[in-house]
Amino acid sequence: MADAPDLTNLVDLAGARLGGSVVAVNDEFFAFAERMLLPEPPVVRPGVFTERGSWTDGWETRRRRVLPGADWAVVRLGVPGIVHAVTVDTSHFTGNSPEAVEIQGATAGGYPSPEELLDDSVQWVTLVPRTPVAADAVNVLPVEGNGRIRITHLRLTIYPDGGVARLRAHGEVVPDPRLLDRVTSDLAAAYLGGVVVAASDMHYGDRHNLNAGGEARVMGEGWETRRRRTPGYDWAVIRLATAGRVVRAEVDTRHFRGNAPRAVALWAANAPDLTHSDDISTITDWRPMLPPTRTQPNTRHLFDLEVPVEATHVRVDAIPDGGLARLRLLGAPTEHGREALAVRWLDALSIGAAKEELLACCGSEDWADAVAARRPFGTLEEMLAVAEQEWWKLPETAWLEAFTAHPRIGERPILSGTPTTSSRATLAGLDAPRREQAAMESASAGVRAAMAEGNEAYEERFGYIFLIRAAGRSAEEILALLRERLGNDPDRELRVAAGQQAEITAMRLHRLIAGS
DSSP, rough: OOTTOTTTOOEETTTTGGGOEEEEEEEOOBBBBGHHHHHHHHHHHHHTTEEEOOSSSSOOOOOOOOSSSEEEEEEEEEEEEEEEEEEEEOTSSSSSSSEEEEEEEEOOSSSSOOHTTTSSSSEEEEEEEEEEEEEEEEEEEOOGGGGGGGGEEEEEEESOOOSSSSEEEEEEEEOGGGTTTTTOOTTOOOTTTEEEESSOOOBBGGGGGGOOOSOOSSSSEEEEEEOOOOSSHHHHHEEEEEEEEEEEEEETTTTOOOOOOOOEEEEEOOOGGGTTOOOOOOOOOEEEEEEEEOOTTTOOOEEEEEEEEEEEEEEEESSSSSSEEEEEEEEEHHHHHHHHHHHHHHHHBBBHHHHHHHTTTOOOOOHHHHHHHTTTOSHHHHHHHHHHHHHHHHHHHHHHHTTTTTOOTOOOOOOSSOOTOOHHHHHHHHHHHHHTTTTHOOOOOEEEHHHHHHHHHHHHHSSOOOOOOOTTTOOHHHHHHHHTTTSOHHHHHHHHEEEEEEHHHHHHHHHHHHOO
């Protein structure tokens, strides 16, 4: 299609290689929908039949006898992200392709069942409105700007029936930043958002294989250049998932026996302005990360860096040419990198998903709605400023609603539902009071008893629970402040409690974006 977007450095978020899967389908009489997500191009086998009819490489439904109507399939993306374009490939479907398709996306926390995904409460956002598609063709359908939100699931509807050989959701990976906390991660990995943005040559093997998930099964699943007949070397550049501190490099030449590089070298660059750009032409300051180092054929090499290296981009030199199966760059985000990744993630969430994360920080529905509506923030500072502005605009009823989301000081919240259906935001919201009230865990029995008695007195006087920013305060200090605030008049105390809620909210938002 003439107006199709550039797919060069976009990831197939729905691909089976990244873990994409069809979780629900209304009909797959002739061919299973799961085949739509296979990485290899569709093929045709003339004269091959199954008990259901002609063998089909793709998803195919039975002929619809009642019109109007449509068939559909729900896909769980291998990795969450922002979809920029969807390919609906109808290759080899000539007299049995759909007339039109519609594509929607949704954000679902945790690990929902098919029944939960099909519930009316799930909010589906239109990515591609109902659009005619050509038979036996690769139809690339751009996603409009208002559909470019972070999604976890995709729904393909075909009108009225027919077959689709392959379905691709081309986009940017937007990981939950909490996945990278407290662990060492492969910052180059495609499933976390790393992208091989450029390479000098990829005659035999695509550069995007370098940071693909899993192990390369054969030589063709790696990056390989043609034979160099002039002086020099070949290279590829990876934009890391976020600005990070790399501590180990893994250079894998497995399956490359007579065509592995003689040596490799690694170079690092810090270009935070290019963390969402494919342009590397302005990067001139490449710093040594791993000097030219001899490599062996068909070998997994592990190189521990003497000094951790901070980078947003890494260049690998294949000296003088040859192939690499994988390149892994193990490390952790920098403080700035983690913050930038988290703000981008929050800005990209759907309204419903953003509201759920915000409610884990402050229990006022009105506040969460107002703050979610003012995205994108761009920076942590802007988000904190917006959060405070919207808090002090609220009526007293909204403040009281937020207060009720807190357990009493010294008490633990109770999880309702099951861990399998609870979202990460819900679990984080339940865990926050326990962390914030850590001082009460080790308080003496006398202090705990006095605290319980003070809580009752406070609620009887003011009609809501005693609220205080407990983090950073000792149990004795909290008890003393409770006794002091019992002397406030109701109007003054409500403002004091609202101020404490604002402090708690800011602290939780900061933790959400900057990490623990």
